[in-house]
Amino acid sequence: MNEGGAVLPWLVIRQDGNGNQYRVGRYATEDEAKKIADSLDGRGQERLYWVERVSQAAR
Numbered sequence: 001m002n003e004g005g006a007v008l009p010w011l012v013i014r015q016d017g018n019g020n021q022y023r024v025g026r027y028a029t030e031d032e033a034k035k036i037a038d039s040l041d042g043r044g045q046e047r048l049y050w051v052e053r054v055s056q057a058a059r
Contacts, residue, residue, distance in 0.1 A: 009054045012037045017046035024049070 008026035010033035015021045024040070027033040030051060037049040 011052045011054060012040070013050055013052055014040070015048045026054075 006028060008028055010027040010030050012024040012027070012033050013021055014024050025033075025036060027036065030053070033051040037051050040047075041049045
């Protein structure tokens with residue numbers, strides 16, 4: 001997917017305490033996405049964050 005012409009294949013996903021999942025953001029690199037997920041995960045709330053790569057079929 002493109003956002004302003006940039007390819008952003010990495011997603012940060014959040015799951016709350018009820019099992020609901022949300023896309024937090026899209027990022028150009030896996031490292032960038034992991035940094036965001038790690039910074040959000042360390043806040044001590046009942047939420048889980050992880051990184052996924054968007055599949056070719058989803059584009």
